[in-house]
Amino acid sequence: MARRVGVEVSIAIAEAVKLAKAEVIPAYPITPQTHIVEHLSEIVANGELDAEFIPVESEHAAMSACCGSSAAGARTFTSSSSQGLSLMSEVLYIPPAMRLPIVNVVANRAMSAPISIWNDHQDIMVQRDTGWIQTFAENGQEAVDLTLHAFRVAEDRRVSLPIIVNIDGFTLSHVIEPIELPDQEAVDAYIPPFKPRYKLDPRKPISMGPVGIPEVYTEAKVAQDNIIKNSKKVIVKAWKEFAEQFGREYNPVETYRTDDAEIMLVTMGSISETAMTAVDKMRDAGQKVGLVRIRLWRPFPGPEFRKAAGKAKVLAVIDRTLPPGALCGPVGAELRSLFYKIPGSPKIFSFVAGLGGRDVTVARFEEIVEKAKKYAKKRPKELYEVIGVREK
Amino acid sequence: MAVNDAIVGWKTITWGCHVLEPGNSAEFRTGDWRSQRPVVDKEKCIKCGMCWIFCPDMAYSQDDEGYYEADMEYCKGCGICAHECPKDAITMVAEEG
Numbered sequence: 001m002a003r004r005v006g007v008e009v010s011i012a013i014a015e016a017v018k019l020a021k022a023e024v025i026p027a028y029p030i031t032p033q034t035h036i037v038e039h040l041s042e043i044v045a046n047g048e049l050d051a052e053f054i055p056v057e058s059e060h061a062a063m064s065a066c067c068g069s070s071a072a073g074a075r076t077f078t079s080s081s082s083q084g085l086s087l088m089s090e091v092l093y094i095p096p097a098m099r100l101p102i103v104n105v106v107a108n109r110a111m112s113a114p115i116s117i118w119n120d121h122q123d124i125m126v127q128r129d130t131g132w133i134q135t136f137a138e139n140g141q142e143a144v145d146l147t148l149h150a151f152r153v154a155e156d157r158r159v160s161l162p163i164i165v166n167i168d169g170f171t172l173s174h175v176i177e178p179i180e181l182p183d184q185e186a187v188d189a190y191i192p193p194f195k196p197r198y199k200l201d202p203r204k205p206i207s208m209g210p211v212g213i214p215e216v217y218t219e220a221k222v223a224q225d226n227i228i229k230n231s232k233k234v235i236v237k238a239w240k241e242f243a244e245q246f247g248r249e250y251n252p253v254e255t256y257r258t259d260d261a262e263i264m265l266v267t268m269g270s271i272s273e274t275a276m277t278a279v280d281k282m283r284d285a286g287q288k289v290g291l292v293r294i295r296l297w298r299p300f301p302g303p304e305f306r307k308a309a310g311k312a313k314v315l316a317v318i319d320r321t322l323p324p325g326a327l328c329g330p331v332g333a334e335l336r337s338l339f340y341k342i343p344g345s346p347k348i349f350s351f352v353a354g355l356g357g358r359d360v361t362v363a364r365f366e367e368i369v370e371k372a373k374k375y376a377k378k379r380p381k382e383l384y385e386v387i388g389v390r391e392k
Numbered sequence: 393m394a395v396n397d398a399i400v401g402w403k404t405i406t407w408g409c410h411v412l413e414p415g416n417s418a419e420f421r422t423g424d425w426r427s428q429r430p431v432v433d434k435e436k437c438i439k440c441g442m443c444w445i446f447c448p449d450m451a452y453s454q455d456d457e458g459y460y461e462a463d464m465e466y467c468k469g470c471g472i473c474a475h476e477c478p479k480d481a482i483t484m485v486a487e488e489g
Binding site: 097098099100197198205207208209210212213214215216218219220222223226258315 | 396397398399401402403405408409410411412413414415416450
């Protein structure tokens with residue numbers, strides 16, 4: 001029987017990686033991801049998991065080792081955060097292009113300077129276009145479930161792409177939650193053994209990562225774009241099968257009290273739980289407010305989002321990064337593209353909140369809804385607004 | 393002006409852009425953008441092998457008589473052999489056409 005235990009989310013993720021039977025784990029510790037790889041190194045050292053734990057000298061080396069082990073046909077896991085994820089950046093572009101199904105849990109954290117170890121989404125938005133499938137977890141149970149789902153989807157031959165599972169640093173990584181860890185047999189049934197279509201094998205030599213001359217490069221990139229776009233079918237099907245196997249249902253986009261909602265908040269990650277509380281409070285006060293949460297960020301689930309939020313009059317989109325000099329945050333920009341010139345589509349207002357560990361409270365969500373209502377009547381000067389910022 | 397149009401389709405390109413056929417670099421001519429070629433004067437050549445040692449592309453090999461000759465499929469025309477030859481037996485000649 002699956003056990004429901006009170007456990008730190010990082011530890012639970014490490015246990016999920018053990019249940020998924022990762023074979024190679026090249027990793028470098030960085031706050032707030034440390035507990036995940038620390039616990040995995042213990043699991044491997046204790047002989048509970050038959051894997052190679054490679055304590056590399058940097059995140060650049062971690063991702064390089066991941067590429068090598070995945071190319072050799074081993075189930076490969078790593079985890080990172082913030083500055084460490086950026087140090088990986090050069091190598092992050094490679095596994096999607098070479099179709100290496102690595103699973104990477106990123107404990108989202110702000111980028112320096114000023115130095116911040118606290119949570120926002122700046123680190124992952126910097127890596128948005130590296131070509132990884134990306135999901136965002138709302139709570140500890142979902143962090144575990146998305147990790148298992150990631151192995152299943154990544155290694156499916158129709159996909160064969162790496163996946164980043166985003167979990168909010170500290171807010172999720174360091175919190176103790178009641179989490180159900182599934183049985184080994186159930187996980188074995190859900191995640192079949194890794195059988196790569198191609199691997200580095202001296203008995204059948206191939207070359208991976210050759211030069212792409214101008215006569216080839218465009219076609220290689222278009223092929224890659226099509227593969228990640230087509231992966232959505234497999235991602236959704238693997239969630240359906242997850243629900244059948246484990247009883248918890250996941251979709252690319254989730255809605256909360258959106259029936260008849262005129263204003264919808266749009267969030268990603270753990271602030272969605274606070275947003276639900278805020279929606280309940282505003283609903284109690286008679287406001288027609290709902291919440292739309294994006295779980296699948298890449299490939300972006302356009303039709304699913306339109307279906308979930310297309311009937312709203314106003315969308316109040318919350319980004320947890322402030323890209324300097326941009327017109328608005330990345331989620332806001334994505335949704336403005338999605339609804340551009342579609343008749344009857346909602347008015348979209350973009351907000352930036354929760355930078356570098358600043359709490360996004362129920363009151364903040366109420367403030368955002370009030371502002372969105374105001375802007376729906378009178379268009380604001382700027383395309384985004386930073387919430388809870390002090391001027392003097 | 394040459395136009396670098398696609399030589400493969402995105403639907404037909406190999407999985408992950410892998411090269412699935414081993415050893416096929418031997419089929420790839422890398423010397424065709426050479427602007428100069430080395431010409432060895434066998435009267436001056438003492439078969440010392442300095443050109444063979446210094447060639448950065450390993451284009452030189454020894455023939456049955458012991459002379460060294462560069463393979464024009466791989467020679468890039470860099471001229472290092474001509475520079476290093478102790479007998480000035482190698483002359484760089486412009487490629488035509």
